[in-house]
Amino acid sequence: MPDTSTQEISEVLSWLKSTDLVEVSYRNGAKGFSLATAEPGAAQNYPVPSNRFTPVCAPAVGVFQWNEPGRARQAEEGAEVADGQRLGLVETGKGKFSEIKSPSNGRLARVMIDGGAPVDFGQPLFFVEPA
Amino acid sequence: MFKKILISNRSEIAVRVIRACKELGIKSVAVYSEADRESLHVRLADEAVCIGPGPSKLSYLNVEAILSAARITGADAVHPGYGFLSENADFADAVNASGMTFIGPKGAAMRQLGLKSAGKAVARAAGVPVVPGTPGLVDAEYMKDLRKNVTEQIGFPVMIKATAGGGGKGMRLVRDPEQIEAQLKQAQSEAQASFNDSAVLIEKFVEEPRHVEIQIACDQRGNYVALPERDCTVQRRHQKLIEESVSPAISPETRRAMQEAAVRLAKAVGYTNVGTVEFLFDKHGKFYFLEVNTRLQVEHPVTETVTGLDLVVAMIMAAAGEKLPFDQARASEIRCHAIEFRINAEDPTRNFAPCPGKITSLQLPGGAGVRVDTHIYAGYTVPSYYDSLLAKLIVSAPDRMSAIKRGLRALDELEVGGIHTTAGFHKKVISHPDFQSGKFDTSLVERMQADEEKSRAKDKVAA
Numbered sequence: 001m002p003d004t005s006t007q008e009i010s011e012v013l014s015w016l017k018s019t020d021l022v023e024v025s026y027r028n029g030a031k032g033f034s035l036a037t038a039e040p041g042a043a044q045n046y047p048v049p050s051n052r053f054t055p056v057c058a059p060a061v062g063v064f065q066w067n068e069p070g071r072a073r074q075a076e077e078g079a080e081v082a083d084g085q086r087l088g089l090v091e092t093g094k095g096k097f098s099e100i101k102s103p104s105n106g107r108l109a110r111v112m113i114d115g116g117a118p119v120d121f122g123q124p125l126f127f128v129e130p131a
Numbered sequence: 132m133f134k135k136i137l138i139s140n141r142s143e144i145a146v147r148v149i150r151a152c153k154e155l156g157i158k159s160v161a162v163y164s165e166a167d168r169e170s171l172h173v174r175l176a177d178e179a180v181c182i183g184p185g186p187s188k189l190s191y192l193n194v195e196a197i198l199s200a201a202r203i204t205g206a207d208a209v210h211p212g213y214g215f216l217s218e219n220a221d222f223a224d225a226v227n228a229s230g231m232t233f234i235g236p237k238g239a240a241m242r243q244l245g246l247k248s249a250g251k252a253v254a255r256a257a258g259v260p261v262v263p264g265t266p267g268l269v270d271a272e273y274m275k276d277l278r279k280n281v282t283e284q285i286g287f288p289v290m291i292k293a294t295a296g297g298g299g300k301g302m303r304l305v306r307d308p309e310q311i312e313a314q315l316k317q318a319q320s321e322a323q324a325s326f327n328d329s330a331v332l333i334e335k336f337v338e339e340p341r342h343v344e345i346q347i348a349c350d351q352r353g354n355y356v357a358l359p360e361r362d363c364t365v366q367r368r369h370q371k372l373i374e375e376s377v378s379p380a381i382s383p384e385t386r387r388a389m390q391e392a393a394v395r396l397a398k399a400v401g402y403t404n405v406g407t408v409e410f411l412f413d414k415h416g417k418f419y420f421l422e423v424n425t426r427l428q429v430e431h432p433v434t435e436t437v438t439g440l441d442l443v444v445a446m447i448m449a450a451a452g453e454k455l456p457f458d459q460a461r462a463s464e465i466r467c468h469a470i471e472f473r474i475n476a477e478d479p480t481r482n483f484a485p486c487p488g489k490i491t492s493l494q495l496p497g498g499a500g501v502r503v504d505t506h507i508y509a510g511y512t513v514p515s516y517y518d519s520l521l522a523k524l525i526v527s528a529p530d531r532m533s534a535i536k537r538g539l540r541a542l543d544e545l546e547v548g549g550i551h552t553t554a555g556f557h558k559k560v561i562s563h564p565d566f567q568s569g570k571f572d573t574s575l576v577e578r579m580q581a582d583e584e585k586s587r588a589k590d591k592v593a594a
Contacts, residue, residue: 018488018549020166020514061182062199092199118203120181121196122165 053127058119062092077111106130133208140212145172151443164190166514171506208232217426234450244423254420257399259392264334288336293322300325339414339572345393350449357390374430375470379569436469468534474522478551487515492548496541
């Protein structure tokens with residue numbers, strides 16, 4: 001784009017903002033440009049408490065379980081948790097589990113789920129308050 | 132009958148199936164990706180489950196997530212819509228194996244007919260005409276009497292095709308028998324140079340082809356029904372743009388012959404549920420089997436409109452083991468002429484580039500003989516992850532010319548603010564004298580675009 005003006009760039013940018021794309025780039029020979037929206041991806045519709053809590057969301061659709069059958073629950077509301085500690089599992093099929101881990105050291109501030117409950121992909125299950 | 136159906140799809144087809152469920156008194160479950168939270172199918176269904184992030188591979192193509200969603204919602208059947216997993220035989224088997232019912236054909240029938248080469252073999256065995264060609268690759272034995280073999284077994288004109296081909300490389304149209312040896316050698320060396328594989332086959336060149344397809348519906352009680360044809364000749368790069376029923380080129384005798392051929396094919400594999408047998412129809416009035424789509428088609432409303440029947444209801448009933456809600460005599464009733472326009476989020480002035488974005492305002496057409504199947508609304512953002520189909524506009528009238536006029540009127544009424552659509556392009560096509568006369572083939576859109584290009588160049592010179 002040899003005669004790219006600020007106005008043209010701003011037109012592209014306003015188009016970009018009207019889509020769900022986060023980045024666009026254009027090249028013509030040695031010339032070109034790249035634009036990215038500053039906004040993060042689409043916000044989740046779930047209520048999120050103040051930002052010192054980190055939401056831990058379901059990694060898959062399925063049934064939430066505290067642990068594999070016959071094994072003890074690893075996490076209690078209010079308890080200290082370690083980075084990478086198992087918080088629970090999502091059962092996605094017979095004998096197939098997807099593990100949910102604590103994202104940091106801290107306190108398991110809030111438990112939003114009961115064992116045996118169905119969960120959607122991306123549904124917040126816990127809030128961890130980082131240490 | 133089923134109590135709860137999960138629809139493993141999105142967009143207008145998910146909405147279409149949810150509507151059928153409501154009318155049958157069956158609960159519906161929508162599944163959606165994070166990019167489709169605001170989609171209409173999520174709002175209309177009785178329940179909705181988020182199955183994954185935006186990319187299809189992680190959501191609408193994620194078999195485990197879909198089966199898991201069906202399990203937690205207690206669905207007893209899965210409707211796949213079209214695209215995504217609808218023609219995946221393993222998915223059909225997995226649904227059935229997990230104690231639910233896949234609303235579509237059995238996995239085995241999908242495997243027998245779904246793949247082009249397999250389908251062709253079944254067609255040949257069932258006495259359905261296929262495009263004549265060499266039995267396999269052209270080998271030394273065949274080359275010995277090349278001209279005689281081609282003349283007697285295929286008939287000129289023929290097309291030489293590189294098996295590893297693509298993009299027209301290694302393809303040669305031969306009309307003159309004298310030229311066959313020279314052209315074959317050239318095609319082979321071109322194929323060798325382009326694909327490092329000189330293998331070629333020879334097929335009859337279908338002249339001025341139309342794309343005509345027969346909808347079939349079959350239950351599990353041995354009833355096989357063929358519906359009137361759909362003509363999908365208006366295409367761009369093999370993408371259908373406009374479909375109509377009945378075809379302006381098909382006589383009642385040809386219709387019957389195509390329907391009988393389609394039913395023979397269905398019976399040969401014990402097909403159940405709905406499907407579509409696609410044919411090429413040439414300028415000499417001959418038809419050739421192309422492939423079978425073992426699912427509901429995008430353009431099924433054209434057939435529903437012409438016959439006054441509901442194909443999604445028929446699918447659900449057939450899958451539940453009930454009798455088809457219509458017989459051959461009823462399915463043969465042609466009650467009007469119908470035309471469908473695919474309204475895509477694409478910019479025809481920029482070579483049909485996809486045009487996702489926010490729909491700022493929306494005015495849908497209405498009135499007599501107008502049906503709109505869509506998932507969009509004012510304020511909806513078209514995600515960039517999926518195909519660009521926004522809506523299907525189906526118009527009907529007692530005869531073809533009235534349907535064309537109604538189409539122009541309805542396309543005029545349609546206003547989609549904020550993004551480009553193909554609506555204006557459709558108006559150009561159906562205003563074209565060739566479309567109106569009904570005498571055109573699959574090259575119509577390309578010819579129109581070339582003409583436009585030419586007149587634009589002329590204007591430039593004049594200016």
